[in-house]
Structure formats: structure tokens, C-alpha cells
Amino acid sequence: MLSETESWVPDDLCAPRYVQDALAIDFDSMTDEQLFGERPTRRDDLPDPRVWAGHIAQGLVEVMAGARPAPQVLRWTTPEVYAVVARRAAVSARRGTGSTRRTVVRGVRVCEPADGVAEASAVVVDGGRVRALAFRLVGLDGRWRVEALQVG
Secondary structure: OOOOOOOOOOHHHHHOOOOOOOOOOOOOOOOOOHHHHHOOOOOOOOHHHHHHHHHHHHHHHHHHOOOHHHHHHHHHEEHHHHHHHHHHHHHHHOOOOOOOOEEEEEEEEEEEEEOOEEEEEEEEEEOOOEEEEEEEHHHHHHHHEEEEEEEE
């Protein structure tokens, strides 16, 4: 019971009021890549790597043969892989073989060594030659991206 001199005050009025202060994150010390960079994607959130590997393999060999413009695969490759593919396309263009030969992917094998990572190999028929293509796919921002490429 309260005496005549005491009065009741609700708890929310007695609590100290919140005063907005500076954020606890120091944006000056973070790079743009840390703030806005690509984010890894789990395998469950990516398309089937077997189907996708076949499509990107066909696109890559068509670019390298000079039958397709190199910028078409820019979004799906790292800058290093794109540089290799574009350089091979330029060589094909100088040789003038881009429109005369048909390059076809005949088979693709895929294994997934880690979550969000797929390694693929493809058998490619390039004119009259049979060649091999090996590449590593990494899931970033909800899509697969070619991170490494080896042409044999």
C-alpha cells in the first residue's frame, strides 16, 4: 500500500529514454567489396549444375571458336576466365575460323566437392578434333559463375 506522500509511477516513465547515437559499424575501414560484394550462395538456392554446365560449356566453346561475341559470357565468368576466353576468341577471329567450323559439346560430367561449388568436365568436338574442357563453378548471388577454366 502507498502512503499519502508516495505516488505510483509506471515503469516505462521511470526508464531512461533512448538517445540515438553513432552506429557501431565503422564504414570507413570497410572496403566496397565487404559492403557490397558478391555473396556466396548455397547449393539449394542454385539451379541444377549439370544442366547449367552444359549450357555454359557450349557458350564458352562458341566464344572461343569465334562464333559468338565474348561479352555474352561476361556475366557468367570471373574477369580472369573472361580474359582467357576473349583472347582465344580474338585468335580465332584473326585466323578467320569462327564461321567455318562448328564446335559442339558432346558430354558433361559434374561433381560437387563442396556446398555451392561444382567442378565440371566436358567433351568437345571442335571441327575434326575432340578436346576436353574443365571448369569450376561457384555459386554467387544466386547463380553459377565460372571461376576456373582449363582447355585441353
